[in-house]
Structure formats: structure tokens, C-alpha cells
Amino acid sequence: MKFSSEEILETVGMIAEDKLDIRTVTLGVSLLDCSDPDPAACARKVRRKILAKAAKLSEKTRFVADEYGLPIINKRISLTPLSLVVPVADPAAFAEVARAVDEAGAELGVDFIGGYTAMIQKGETAIDRALIAAMPGVLATTGRFCASVVLASTRAGINMDGCYAMSRVIKETAARTADRDGIGCAKLVLFANPVEDNPFMAGAFFGTGESESAILVGVSGPGAVRRALQKLGPEADLGQVAETIKKTAFKITRAGELVGRAMADQLGVSFGILDLSLAPTPAEGDSVGQILETMGLAMPGAPGSTAALMMLNDAVKKGGLFASSSVGGLSGAFIPVSEDASMIAAAEAGAITIEKLEAMTSVCSVGLDMIAVPGTTSEETLAAVIADEMAIGCANNKTTAVRIIPAPGKDVGDSVSFGGLLGKAPVMAVSGISADIFVRRGGRIPAPLQALTN
Amino acid sequence: MEKKKKHIIVTVIGRDEVGIVARIATSLAGQNINIIDINQTILGGELFAMTLLADRVNCSLSLPEITARLKESVEGMALQVTVQDSEVFQYMHRV
Numbered sequence: 343m344k345f346s347s348e349e350i351l352e353t354v355g356m357i358a359e360d361k362l363d364i365r366t367v368t369l370g371v372s373l374l375d376c377s378d379p380d381p382a383a384c385a386r387k388v389r390r391k392i393l394a395k396a397a398k399l400s401e402k403t404r405f406v407a408d409e410y411g412l413p414i415i416n417k418r419i420s421l422t423p424l425s426l427v428v429p430v431a432d433p434a435a436f437a438e439v440a441r442a443v444d445e446a447g448a449e450l451g452v453d454f455i456g457g458y459t460a461m462i463q464k465g466e467t468a469i470d471r472a473l474i475a476a477m478p479g480v481l482a483t484t485g486r487f488c489a490s491v492v493l494a495s496t497r498a499g500i501n502m503d504g505c506y507a508m509s510r511v512i513k514e515t516a517a518r519t520a521d522r523d524g525i526g527c528a529k530l531v532l533f534a535n536p537v538e539d540n541p542f543m544a545g546a547f548f549g550t551g552e553s554e555s556a557i558l559v560g561v562s563g564p565g566a567v568r569r570a571l572q573k574l575g576p577e578a579d580l581g582q583v584a585e586t587i588k589k590t591a592f593k594i595t596r597a598g599e600l601v602g603r604a605m606a607d608q609l610g611v612s613f614g615i616l617d618l619s620l621a622p623t624p625a626e627g628d629s630v631g632q633i634l635e636t637m638g639l640a641m642p643g644a645p646g647s648t649a650a651l652m653m654l655n656d657a658v659k660k661g662g663l664f665a666s667s668s669v670g671g672l673s674g675a676f677i678p679v680s681e682d683a684s685m686i687a688a689a690e691a692g693a694i695t696i697e698k699l700e701a702m703t704s705v706c707s708v709g710l711d712m713i714a715v716p717g718t719t720s721e722e723t724l725a726a727v728i729a730d731e732m733a734i735g736c737a738n739n740k741t742t743a744v745r746i747i748p749a750p751g752k753d754v755g756d757s758v759s760f761g762g763l764l765g766k767a768p769v770m771a772v773s774g775i776s777a778d779i780f781v782r783r784g785g786r787i788p789a790p791l792q793a794l795t796n
Numbered sequence: 797m798e799k800k801k802k803h804i805i806v807t808v809i810g811r812d813e814v815g816i817v818a819r820i821a822t823s824l825a826g827q828n829i830n831i832i833d834i835n836q837t838i839l840g841g842e843l844f845a846m847t848l849l850a851d852r853v854n855c856s857l858s859l860p861e862i863t864a865r866l867k868e869s870v871e872g873m874a875l876q877v878t879v880q881d882s883e884v885f886q887y888m889h890r891v
């Protein structure tokens with residue numbers, strides 16, 4: 343036979359038992375031709391463009407999943423940052439266009455749409471300010487439209503006024519979605535050095551260097567990596583562990599490559615990128631934290647977690663890059679707290695803290711992700727936590743992000759629950775030591791040196 | 797879908813019983829699907845495992861429909877049946 347029974351059974355087991363799946367097929371759509379100073383006309387053009395480009399996204403996603411017997415969990419759309427599309431500095435205009443986007447998404451049956459986005463790493467325009475002013479309302483009243491704001495980059499430094507402003511937006515968004523544990527904040531990502539071809543939410547947007555439309559694919563196979571490491575046993579040295587991760591990542595990536603090519607072919611658009619990130623879900627066995635446990639840590643957050651995560655992330659990339667010529671997006675290991683059963687357990691047990699997570703984000707993508715903190719956390723403290731994470735991205739020339747939920751009316755010991763892929767998160771303690779004066783200084787932290795980098 | 801090859805891999809795993817291969821083969825024949833290669837073994841003395849390569853170029857049914865018919869053919873038996881395009885295996889196991 344062309345394939346051995348072992349090979350076939352391995353793949354079948356990866357899908358059936360280890361939950362190997364295609365996390366998302368995301369269609370990037372440029373909205374650069376939809377700009378119009380009349381908000382109603384702009385909303386109409388945006389809606390028409392989305393409906394035209396993604397008309398067959400749901401149907402073709404189902405077809406490809408059926409045809410290859412590979413589950414595809416989400417279908418999504420990423421858009422040109424809306425700050426570049428709506429040319430008027432009026433929050434009401436952004437609210438109107440956002441509503442049109444959300445309605446188009448509902449009509450098409452897509453799971454999420456990304457692109458309620460502004461890039462203010464160096465400063466804000468009047469338009470950016472209008473987009474941000476409308477953001478809490480948009481996040482509270484739309485179901486699928488996700489927001490992101492770029493606050494820092496290696497070349498621009500950190501916009502501290504932006505960090506402070508966004509901490510206020512986060513608090514207001516939490517308050518406006520208080521009846522659902524502040525779920526609005528789960529749809530808002532703050533970035534340093536974002537990528538423009540990210541298929542994952544909530545931080546996806548389709549950058550200005552992209553084509554008219556392209557397929558962006560994200561795979562999910564932490565369970566398959568864990569299974570391979572379990573088979574390897576505890577005696578194998580770390581070189582063998584890395585080798586096993588590489589081989590498994592290769593296979594997972596190939597599945598994504600196949601689906602990406604088929605989707606692009608079916609929709610008649612180019613295959614943009616394949617994102618190698620091992621994206622976990624709250625489902626048992628679909629966990630990045632459990633890979634760290636299989637590597638030999640009692641829980642994620644134990645000493646050694648940063649080293650183990652660095653190795654995992656690096657090996658995934660080495661295996662994945664050989665498997666596809668279209669690697670892009672974030673391509674790292676995700677460690678969201680609420681979306682990973684093992685990370686949830688570690689946070690509940692106090693094994694993992696925000697400070698340890700922050701250290702781990704220096705070696706993985708993407709940052710402090712899906713972290714619930716007490717609802718009473720001050721705007722200044724939130725801004726300082728955001729700034730710390732931006733600094734890690736800035737100084738290390740990598741993407742980092744913050745998706746944090748100051749859970750209304752909740753404190754350490756409580757938990758928040760969002761359901762679905764967003765999962766549930768125990769409320770984690772934030773240091774009570776003040777950074778108020780530092781944050782209130784405002785201004786911009788200059789771009790870090792690119793040489794003499796020790 | 798326009799494709800040159802229409803090869804599928806059928807995998808059947810579960811409790812061994814008399815007649816599994818016969819039922820699967822009959823169902824495939826009924827759907828005008830041609831078996832190209834077949835591997836069957838009993839793992840650990842009791843677990844039935846079969847992998848089968850077949851050509852569905854003359855079958856107009858979709859993959860989920862083929863799967864449903866195969867599952868129907870072994871209904872009542874403790875078996876797990878999966879059907880996938882062989883390209884999945886080509887991609888994952890061959891450089």
C-alpha cells in the first residue's frame with residue numbers, strides 16, 4: 343500500500359483522539375476601496391464588499407472539511423483596519439460601519455470578524471480617537487466584530503498615552519458587558535509589533551501590504567504533540583523531545599497546508615499564509631499547558647516553564663517551516679489562560695501568576711492572553727501591565743499582546759465564564775503596588791536600541 | 797471537486813467479529829468504489845484494524861455520504877469507521 347497502517351492509524355488517531363483540527367480558515371478582505379465620508383455610504387460599501395468576497399466562505403469551508411475528513415472549527419474574516427476605511431473623525435460613523443460589518447458576518451454565518459483596528463504606536467489621529475471612543479459601545483453591542491489597537495513597535499517605542507487611554511476603554515467595555523462577565527474585553531487585543539496576516543482572533547486584521555483577498559489558515563494540534571511526547575517517555579533527553587515536536591509539527595502543518603490550498607482553490611483567491619501557532623481550546627487534551635506537563639513540569643508556571651516553552655515554540659517553527667512555504671501570521675505557541683484546561687488549573691492552584699506569565703511571553707506568542715483580573719483593578723495599574731507587555735515585544739523585536747478582562751464585581755477566588763472557545767478563567771491577583779505617577783506622566787517611551795543589545 | 801485522483805483511505809477499528817471485511821467490501825462495491833489495496837490485522841489478539849485504499853472516481857457520492865453508508869453496513873458492530881481523502885496522508889507522511 344502507498345501508506346503503512348501505522349501512518350494511517352497515526353493520522354486517524356490525531357484527528358479522532360488528539361483533536362487535531364484546522365482551528366480557523368480566515369478570509370482576509372481589503373476594504374481600501376470602501377472609504378466614503380458619508381457614514382451610511384461607507385457602511386453600505388463595506389457590507390457589500392464583505393458579502394461579495396465571503397459569499398461562499400461557509401459553504402466551501404464545509405465542503406473542504408467534508409472532502410478531506412479534516413474538521414474545520416471556525417470560519418472567520420479579517421478586514422483592513424477600520425481606521426483606514428472610515429475617513430471621518432466621528433464615533434457615530436464608526437458605530438454605524440461596525441454595525442454593518444457585524445450584520446454582514448451574521449448573514450454569512452461566520453464566527454468572528456477582525457479589523458476594528460487602529461494603529462497608534464506613535465500617535466493618534468482624530469480618526470483614531472473617534473474609533474477608540476466608539477469602541478466600548480461597538481464591543482458591547484456587536485457579537486462577532488473584534489477590535490485591536492497597536493500601542494507599540496520596535497521602531498516607534500511605546501505610546502504611553504495610548505496605554506492609559508486603552509486601559510480606560512477596557513474598564514468601560516467591562517462595565518458595559520458586566521452582565522456577561524465583561525466579555526467585551528475578550529474581543530479586544532492590544533499589540534506591540536502585530537503581524538498583518540494573522541488568522542487568529544481577536545487580533546486579526548488584514549494589513550495594507552496584503553492583496554485584495556487571501557486565505558489565512560490557523561491549525562490546532564497541541565493534543566497531537568502531547569501524544570507524541572507521551573510515547574517518547576520520560577527517559578528521552580531534551581534533544582529527542584525537540585526532534586519529536588519538530589516531526590509532529592511538520593505533520594500538523596501539512597494538514598493546514600492542504601486545507602489552505604484547497605480553500606484558496608475553491609474560493610478563487612490566493613493562499614495567503616499558514617499560521618503554525620499551536621492554538622489550544624478548553625477541551626480536555628487540546629492544551630499547550632499539558633505539553634509542558636508531559637515535558638516534565640508538574641504544572642505550567644513551575645520553574646523551567648520559560649525554558650520548556652522556548653523549546654516548544656522553537657521546535658514547532660522548525661518543523662512547520664519545512665512543511666509549508668506559506669508560513670506567516672503569529673506562528674508560535676499560545677498560552678491563553680481561559681482557553682487552556684491546564685492553564686486554568688494552574689491559575690486556580692496558584693501555580694501560575696501574571697508575573698510568571700509575563701516572563702513566559704518573552705519566548706512565545708502572543709502575550710498576556712485571556713487573563714481575568716479583579717474588577718477593582720485601577721486604570722493606572724492596567725495601563726502599567728499593558729506597558730510591561732508592550733516593552734517585552736518592543737525590546738525583543740517580536741509580537742506581544744494583551745487581552746485582559748477586569749471582571750466586574752469579581753475578585754481573586756472568583757472566576758469568569760465566557761463559553762465556547764473563550765472558555766473560563768479564574769480571577770488572578772494583580773500587584774497592588776502603585777505605578778500611578780509613572781503612568782500619568784504620559785508621552786512616549788522612545789524606541790529601543792537595535793544594536794548593543796545585551 | 798475537480799481532481800485527477802479520487803483515492804480514499806478507509807479505516808475501520810474496533811472489536812473483531814466475523815464478516816467485517818465482507819460487509820465493508822460489499823458496501824463499497826454497491827457505491828461503485830474500487831478497492832486498490834487492503835491491510836487487515838488483529839492487534840493484541842482482539843482489536844480489529846483495517847486500512848483500505850480505494851478509488852471513488854466512478855462514485856458520485858460525497859465523502860460524508862460514503863462514510864454514512866459504510867457505517868450503516870457495519871451497524872450494530874463496535875467499530876469506528878473513518879473515510880478520508882488519500883491526499884491527507886500524502887501530505888502528512890510524505891515529503
